[in-house]
Amino acid sequence: MNWITKFIKPKIKSLFKKRSSSTKEALWITCDCKNLIYKDELLNNLSVCPTCGFHHKLTCEERFKTFFDNSQYEILETPIPKDDPLNFQDVKKYTDRLKLAREKTKQSDAILIAQGKLNEIEVTVGAQNFNFIGGSVGSASGEAFVHGVQQAVDKKTPFIFFSCSGGQRMMESAISLMQMTRTVVAVNELKKNNIPYIVVLGNPTTGGVSASFATLGDILIGEPKAVIAFAGKRVIQNTVKETLPEDFQTAEFVKDHGGIDLVVERKYLRSTISTLLSILLKKKESQFISNNDDVTNLDKNLSKTSKAV
Numbered sequence: 001m002n003w004i005t006k007f008i009k010p011k012i013k014s015l016f017k018k019r020s021s022s023t024k025e026a027l028w029i030t031c032d033c034k035n036l037i038y039k040d041e042l043l044n045n046l047s048v049c050p051t052c053g054f055h056h057k058l059t060c061e062e063r064f065k066t067f068f069d070n071s072q073y074e075i076l077e078t079p080i081p082k083d084d085p086l087n088f089q090d091v092k093k094y095t096d097r098l099k100l101a102r103e104k105t106k107q108s109d110a111i112l113i114a115q116g117k118l119n120e121i122e123v124t125v126g127a128q129n130f131n132f133i134g135g136s137v138g139s140a141s142g143e144a145f146v147h148g149v150q151q152a153v154d155k156k157t158p159f160i161f162f163s164c165s166g167g168q169r170m171m172e173s174a175i176s177l178m179q180m181t182r183t184v185v186a187v188n189e190l191k192k193n194n195i196p197y198i199v200v201l202g203n204p205t206t207g208g209v210s211a212s213f214a215t216l217g218d219i220l221i222g223e224p225k226a227v228i229a230f231a232g233k234r235v236i237q238n239t240v241k242e243t244l245p246e247d248f249q250t251a252e253f254v255k256d257h258g259g260i261d262l263v264v265e266r267k268y269l270r271s272t273i274s275t276l277l278s279i280l281l282k283k284k285e286s287q288f289i290s291n292n293d294d295v296t297n298l299d300k301n302l303s304k305t306s307k308a309v
Contacts, residue, residue: 031054069120098133114126119278126160128141128163137179137208138168141179146186152190161197201214206229220260
């Protein structure tokens with residue numbers, strides 16, 4: 001028994017360690033369709049499988065590089081609240097989870113905000129990284145989103161957000177749930193200032209994120225086959241005691257039932273959003289001009305009235 005414990009088990013563990021470390025440098029990726037894809041080929045295709053069209057997850061930096069003109073953008077510094085306000089611990093300390101997530105993603109939290117141009121239109125863009133604790137929203141992510149909205153309001157730029165999240169971060173309990181209210185209030189500020197707000201819902205967009213800022217856009221765009229939901233399919237099926245459709249909660253299903261406006265492939269997102277923005281901004285400008293005309297006409301009428309008197 002001692003021989004097995006001292007020599008055999010460590011040897012097996014070392015083999016697994018070698019294998020896992022080598023997979024990080026692998027040249028091939030296995031898609032959900034079970035096909036092997038050359039890593040560079042997948043990246044050149046915007047991380048979309050050339051065989052089945054499955055849209056693989058993107059990091060925030062990858063989103064920005066594929067979205068902004070000439071891949072040029074500036075990442076904005078956002079407030080970072082105190083880590084682990086509740087001293088939370090399950091099988092691991094929350095502080096340890098944060099440390100691992102930061103090492104893995106090179107981000108301070110799940111949401112990044114960037115400033116740049118889309119077809120010469122100045123825009124503010126936010127994105128979620130699913131690799132950071134499932135893209136979950138805690139106090140830091142809430143602060144980042146609110147800061148992004150404030151930037152859009154101050155600069156008078158459209159705000160575009162790429163969601164990809166499992167929901168609120170339960171390690172922060174009620175503090176994370178408070179971010180739902182804060183982000184909704186922030187979106188309301190965009191609407192009060194007539195600033196276009198477009199959301200691209202990636203796979204997945206679920207839980208508290210889908211129940212707050214992610215589904216409040218002026219225009220909602222889903223990526224193909226993205227899961228868009230609040231509770232999971234299995235939970236709903238066990239609740240209603242009925243068999244649900246095969247494509248239930250996919251972007252296409254949600255669009256057909258009026259939940260979102262469009263389903264757009266990743267390669268067409270730039271052109272689609274820039275077209276929508278040009279229409280929205282032109283409409284806003286025309287409204288401003290017509291309002292000015294009304295004011296001018298009102299001034300003329302008032303001057304005529306005063307002369308008559």
